[in-house]
Amino acid sequence: MRHLILSGAAVSLLLVGATTHAQAQEQHEVEMHWVSKKGVERSIGTVALEEREDGLLLTPDLSGIIPGIYGFHVHQNASCEPGENDDGETIAAGKAGGHYDPKNTGSHEGPYGEGHRGDLPVLTVNEDGKAMHPVLAPRLSLDDMQGRSLMIHAEGDTYSNEPKDGGGGPRKACGVVELTSS
Secondary structure, X not given: OHHHHHHHHHHHHHHHHHHHHHHHHHEEEEEEEEEEOOEEEEEEEEEEEEEEOOEEEEEEEEOOOXXXXXXXXXXXXXXXXXXXXXXXXXXXXXXXXXXOOOOOOOOOOOOOOOOXXXXXXXXXXXXXXXXXXXXXXXXXXXXXXXXXXXXXXXXXXXXXXXXXXXXXXXXXXXXXXXXXXX
């Protein structure tokens, strides 16, 4: 009987270890940086990405941001470098491209809508200048994130096509998603 108890305990420890290892493999951190027309600037923290049954959980650990609500998106390319817009003007993180839109919907309908998949729930920054509230992107997975970037815009998001691109405004912070296996 004693042998069975020890075996049961050993199995439990193995299962906990395997679960912890699997969870560690599915959580990835994206370092976020201020961006400008001149390039990528200092870090403001990280956003953890975690695969879940109900979608992709993004947990920010960011600081030094003016309190408020900000547009938060997945952009097409894995770059935060400046680039030109359609008018030939250099913009911050322009090489990140547009919002992630694998089906070319061209429509901004929010994280729960039928439009592109780059819309995330808004990023909320508290009175201390910190963003720590997790958001869920139900239509995204870690597979969608490889080769993309995360973007924080200067303004909120209307999740519509008006004003242009949901009204998020200029790109203020960006992080390149680099998924690595453990």
